[in-house]
Amino acid sequence: MSNRYNPFKPNYPIYSGLFAGRFKEMERIDDALFQTAHNNPTNLLFVGERGIGKTSLLLLTKYFANGTIVLDKKKHNFLTIQLNINSNTTIADFIIKFKKQLQRELHKMNSTQKVIDKAWGFVKRLEISGFKINDTPETSTEQLIDDFTYSFSETIEELTNGEEVSKDGIVVIIDEADTACKELGLGAFLKSLTETLVSENTNRALFVLAGLPTVTDILRESHQSSLRLFEEHLLKPLKxxxxxxxxxxxxxxxxxxxxxxxxxxxxxxxxxxxxxxxxxxxxxxxxxxxxxxxxxxxxxxxxxxxxxxxxxxxxxxxxxRYYMDLYYNKIKVDSYRQILSIMAKEWDQWISKTEIRKDFKGSGTELNNGIKALRDRNIILTKRGVRGVYRLQWLSFAFWIRIHKLRG
Missing domain, CATH: 1.10.8 (Helicase, Ruva Protein; domain 3)
Structure with a gap:
């Protein structure tokens, strides 16, 4: 069998070459970077289903921000910190990840430890204690957030006005923000951080987040006002x-x-x-x-x-890659899968419980239990302000269910 070069990359994010579309988003990223350099950031939140290209867009954001990629001859000069979080990420984890990424980026610029040593000494306590947080004044959650916030502010000051390095500011990129646990309190954390940066006049930091549609609920549950921090963009399929x-x-x-x-x-x-x-x-x-x-x-x-x-x-x-485990392992009851199959006929459009019941082969109790279980697992979404109306969270999941069912 002869080999042939294959340019497609289904297993990796793409930020150039075969990257296409997203011109509106690219323009907003570019303008947000420009405004951040002038102390007027507009944080961005990209929301979309699995497979829609969120991670690729974040990677593009990183290379826009650090000047690797130039749009319309405008070259940005930000220090970028890219973080992946999950359901186990705590405040201590977040802070230590941030500090390590900061160290790496400074090392790439052949910078010394001056910035790190000056502002981030408190992180050593976390590393020594094994990331544990307790009620002592030095390692309480509140104290850690305060230490992080003012260290972040000092770092921006050093990067933008210091003698050793010169940057437009810092861009913090957070992928899979929908997985943030309640203990992390991501929305409240970022709200407190950004408000302090404004008060300290070090507001040259841009936060760019991406996540599944549930990310807005995660942020809102952490703090009701946290969504005001972001300009939200829903990523749609390519034309x-x-x-x-x-x-x-x-x-x-x-x-x-x-x-x-x-x-x-x-x-x-x-x-x-x-x-x-x-x-x-x-x-x-x-x-x-x-x-x-x-x-x-x-x-x-x-x-x-x-x-x-x-x-x-x-x-x-x-x-x-995406759905087999969800459909067979995380859902143990056949009647739950039956509900998904019925809903998939409407793709990701809203469907009422009454409509589902018409095709459902089971009792009313089974239907109620199934809908509750699927809601609790964030597999289906409830229409806000309307009782008994649901939809599949991902259009791509509906597509897979329908074809999978046709093939038996």
């Missing part, structure tokens, strides 16, 4: 022209590397858009499978469709 851009760019790469000419037959781009539903991760996985399955120099609609639906194809790989 057909963006899908075409990705496929055209990928084929150009293959033709250049292989010194051959692969052609895209009429209707193939439309089929890519149809089966991927415009989801960047779906598109990358389908494209990868198409190149693997390609036996000639022509990409036809049939090859695209086969690469999506065949055994071991793109849909199977996507399902194993």
């Amino acid at each position: 057909k022209k963006d899908v075409k851009f990705v496929i055209d760019r990928a084929i150009e790469e293959v033709n250049e590397k292989e010194q051959m000419e692969i052609k895209i037959v009429d209707g193939a781009i439309e089929k890519f858009h149809e089966v991927s539903e415009g989801y960047p991760h779906f598109l990358q996985q389908i494209g990868f499978c198409v190149i693997v399955n390609l036996k000639s120099n022509q990409i036809t609609p049939g090859i695209v469709e086969d690469s999506m639906y065949q055994q071991g194809g793109a849909l199977d790989l996507i399902g194993k």
